[in-house]
Amino acid sequence: MFLEPQQSLKNLSEAVIRLSDFFIAHPDAQTPWESPYCQLAYRHYFFPLNYLRNVRVIQQGQNVGFFNGLDHSVDWGAGPGTASLALKNHMSLKSQILIEKSQQAINAFKDIYSQLSVPKVMITSDLKKINLQKNKSLLTLSYSLTEMTELPEGWDEFEALMILEPSTRDDGRKLLELRQKLIEAGYFMWAPCLHQQRCPLLLHSKTDWCHDRIHVQAPDWFKKLEQFLPFKNNTITTSYLLARKQKPAALAANQIRLIGDSMKEKGKTRQLICRGEEREFLTWMHKEIEPQTLPRGDVVTLSEDYILKSNEIRLKKPTT
Template sequence: MNRHFSIPKNFEDSISAALASYKLTLQDSKTLAKHVLTLSDYFIQNPEGMTPWHESSAQIAYLCYYLPLNAARLRAITIEGEKRGFFDGLEEVIDFGAGLATASLCLAESQKLQYTLIETASEPQKLIETYFKDFTAREWIRTFSAARLKNPRKTLALFSYSLTELADLPDWAYQCEALMIAEPSTQQDGRKLLQLRQKLLEKGYHVWAPCTHEGACPLLTQSKNDWCHDRIHFDAPPWFQKMEEQLPMKNRTLTMSYLLMRKTKPAAIKAARVVGDTLKEKGKDRQMICQSPEREFLAWMHKAGIQQEIPRGVLIEMPEDLQKVSNELRVKSEIKIL
């Protein structure tokens, strides 16, 4: 299964054009890295602070660093949704806390929908309208209310790295047919998202991804520490790798936590999802999976002579010959990745 994602060529061209307005190129790796470190330090010192969009340094950092990384993450989520038909029948997107509109830009690559972006800062709108000319938003607005919803049954409420700043979804979002939520893969944000999943189920929503079931989440109910997150490989272009050489942060793989939910029920999926990395233990290897409210692990016993390491986040077909021992499902034949 392809778990490798890169920056779309048109994104790269737009980033290059935008950087030229600051008299920079993609090859100015040391200068670009300096701006990234400045913004990173700001967020470390001000974890609850608003993005300083009025500063050109922050704009440069978002363009050359955060936009490429988040674009890879969001493209992976979008593709997973497309596989399951999640976007079928939708016509409008309300992108809350849009920032540089990364989520809408990625979604618009394949989904021809009407996009409304909610963002209080004016600088992101100017950058997008000037340099990302392939994307057209119906409107950019500072606030949104339920009264502005034209057709909730065909509307997707989109939250990309913006829910972390809120105690709950805004009221209007619960009226929308569909919700697409992407959050940082931290323990705090990940577990908060699992709690929101349960609340949405109670309100009549159905999970389309990443879950394959609608029971209680075992990572939330049977553990105080676990949280659900996905991982992809990031195929960084040469200019990004050169910039990254000047940074303490390395991004060969990227993680994210997300939910795709709709009021419409999806088709049933006969599959389990791998939600853990391989654990090397005495006499066996284990990987946590999710297919029900039970906290379960696939187990490869070394004496059986079968070795397999499955990428986190993929769906797998469960063989009928698994031997269940406590919370382990012992593997007797190779697991098929869907």
């Protein structure tokens, strides 16, 4: 789906490094669409990576029926239309609205917009002005909330919200705070959370934040581009929330979510998990069981064979 860039990979890599440096130095700043280097780097690097992040989140949502009954999407801070394209390629929607404040971005990405389902591009700062059946609509903000101080006016008229943010400590923890605000406003978390209680990472830690790790198989041109870059993307991460006014179906018993990478310690291997307000670890004691490494972000079923010791769920048999 993504075309191999015609520009030399050396030029492209310089643009990518420059835009990456810009995002790191100015995490809250507006994407500098007016600069040609930004458009080049975004189209061939940040757009494909963000597309993959959106696909992961959509798949997580589809696993729990999150998108059922939703007919329309509104993509706030659409840029190239990353979230909209990922949605369109994974479900059928009757209409897609893109909201983007930068005319340069709108002009630059018309070819991508043309692939969407009945797309309409708008420059507005007020969602209330959009004439739509909001009880059948999804509002998505993909890497755009980070450039704003708060959710756009009128967000709470939407049945469903899909929010992706950079998985940095700062943005990740702000998203956990937003999660609590959404619950207080009457929304239910469908993913990544398996519960509606307070987030254990916000409650028991001042530094942790929630994110999924996605393992990617990059095409050859991307691997060649990465040879010119000081950073690699064997895995990519994203922090996200899928929230609806409708309540999710009850979960099967003993579901837990991995919210940490595997940590090898003396005599044991541990992975942070989430199933409620407690900060708990799935634990493999080396003298009793071969340790497993479960993908961060995945949901697994806890077998009955474990003992609870303080904040450790010590497995007696491998989990599935």
